[in-house]
Amino acid sequence: MGLNKHVLVLPFPAQGHVNPLMHLSHKLVQHGCKVTFVNTEFNHKRVVHAMNGKVSLEGSKVELVSIPDGLGPEEDRNDLAGLILSMERNMPSDLERLIRDINSMDGGCNRITSIVCDTYMAWGLEVAQNLGIKGAIIIPSSAAIIALEDNIPKLIQDGIMDGDGFPIKKGKFQLSPNMPNVSIAHMPWSYFPDEFTQKTIHHYLAKTIQWSHLTDCWLSNTTEELEPGALSLCPKILPIGPIKESPEFRSLGQFWQEDLSCLNWLNQQPPCSVVYVAFGSITMFDPNQFKELALGLQLTNRPFLWVVRDDYSNNNLYPDEFQCTNKGKIVKWAPQQMVLKHPAIACFISHGGWNSTMDGVSNGVPFLCWPYFADQEIDKAYICEVWKVGLGFDKDEKGIISRWEIKKKVEELLGDEDIKGSSKKMKDMVMSNIASDGKSTQNFNKFMKWLGE
CATH class of the missing domain: 3.40.50.2000 (Glycogen Phosphorylase B;)
Incomplete structure (x- = not known):
């Protein structure tokens, strides 16, 4: 041609x-x-x-x-x-x-x-x-x-x-x-x-x-x-x-430079151990919610990879008691499709935008859904109710997802063999299309x- x-x-x-x-x-x-x-x-x-x-x-x-x-x-x-x-x-x-x-x-x-x-x-x-x-x-x-x-x-x-x-x-x-x-x-x-x-x-x-x-x-x-x-x-x-990225031209079109050091860090983590946390390019958190998320990740006592864009990390102070240490890695922007493909990833805490939904589903990664706006509630309904490859979070009386809720849902998701099995089946089915x-x-x-x- x-x-x-x-x-x-x-x-x-x-x-x-x-x-x-x-x-x-x-x-x-x-x-x-x-x-x-x-x-x-x-x-x-x-x-x-x-x-x-x-x-x-x-x-x-x-x-x-x-x-x-x-x-x-x-x-x-x-x-x-x-x-x-x-x-x-x-x-x-x-x-x-x-x-x-x-x-x-x-x-x-x-x-x-x-x-x-x-x-x-x-x-x-x-x-x-x-x-x-x-x-x-x-x-x-x-x-x-x-x-x-x-x-x-x-x-x-x-x-x-x-x-x-x-x-x-x-x-x-x-x-x-x-x-x-x-x-x-x-x-x-x-x-x-x-x-x-x-x-x-x-x-x-x-x-x-x-x-x-x-x-x-x-x-x-x-x-x-x-x-x-x-x-x-x-x-x-x-x-x-699923429309997959082209490995040789992967970085073309990114608004932020990808931090590839997270891939080396993932190589050092046990299989199916890491909680990957990324909320896309628009989601913003108020300081209270940002702090609860940080402390919730710490409470899980699991390795986590957290994408925190410059434009909201600058407005939110990490709480004094938050320790990233060797348990966690924070990056400003990640090569998401490569991350989700990595055997160390256990689950994906996501806003549930459609790109992230397709990235997670086509790699067989279970979700914890945290919708923010636009189409994300419908995507969450697909993930949790129709495909059964994830769970949602419940907010407290102040409208906050607490650190204890984050810890609880991570444990619940990673202990749910049905969701893991559905995620694997969904991956095989979706990938057969390409x-x-x-x-x-x-x-x-x-x-x-x-x-x-």
Whole structure:
């Protein structure tokens, strides 16, 4: 297959979206495509900084480029409502200009032939349509979340919520008999502290689904066995998961430099002994919860590997009585797929974002779920209730997960042979999908054929 396929890949500007789209990009390259990967300027700088100033890795046919998100350098990218309103207003015209520029270079022999957009950047499909280029979407969350968003009009019609996404009824509902129940209080937009942000995100998600329907090609980092109910509700979805990282280009796309010293440390730990603790790129803890987590890990009296990002460790003081010593290792950012593959890992204390869920499930690691926002409650329901590969934590009367609860649940999980057995079975089932004759491999080959048509 020649290099005449040139795919532009457009991720939503968050680490949990850039990572799976970068893994997909490397898969495309392995199948003979050239990839132009478009970050926002703000995130492009972070990625290049984490790679010590490089804009590509030797041998990689992924080229990193950027367009502005429309916000000024002093504006807060953690204000999600402000970010998405600015992106929707400013980025489509800049993306179109970028594609026209690329297509006019070298006499047009390096033209963009297709666009793959993150679902949450599906306005890119309108740009593709304007330019006569074929477009697809890639879903970095669970298929269940897309099924939920695709059913927003029905949820409004059924009187479950109003037109701005605010609940009318209380309790739970179920979109399909094979899907977990969803609490009306746990909609992806309902975790934000103010009504303006909730409303803005609800309307943006409703629009992204409408844009997504501009194509029939919906790729998803899931498998048929994991989400049969959601996939039957959204027949456009082509499951190609688990999307694994490419070992030789693993660090491309990280916002922080990975600390590889944790792998040497893991080599020194007994098999199935280490509690791995990581909450993704966004989760923040208040100081009281941070201290309880530290003391809870200490109380387990087990080796632990804890990822504490700079942006929240600087705001939280470790309690005086907390001793990391030789029992624990704290790093700022970890090579997660390599960590979860390591035989020393016993369990994964996780926020349960979809990437982490797929990483844990495809390595057979049992979970302790600590959801934070967005889709994570639904992911927790899959993990604990549907697949039975993990447990959740209970909060005390102050809304805190105490150190004693952490110790208790670690002991309970690691003593549960049923959960360990289910985790192992789930791993074998999920990984069979990416064997040479697996369903996800077949689906990916269908997509490659579609790209070449």
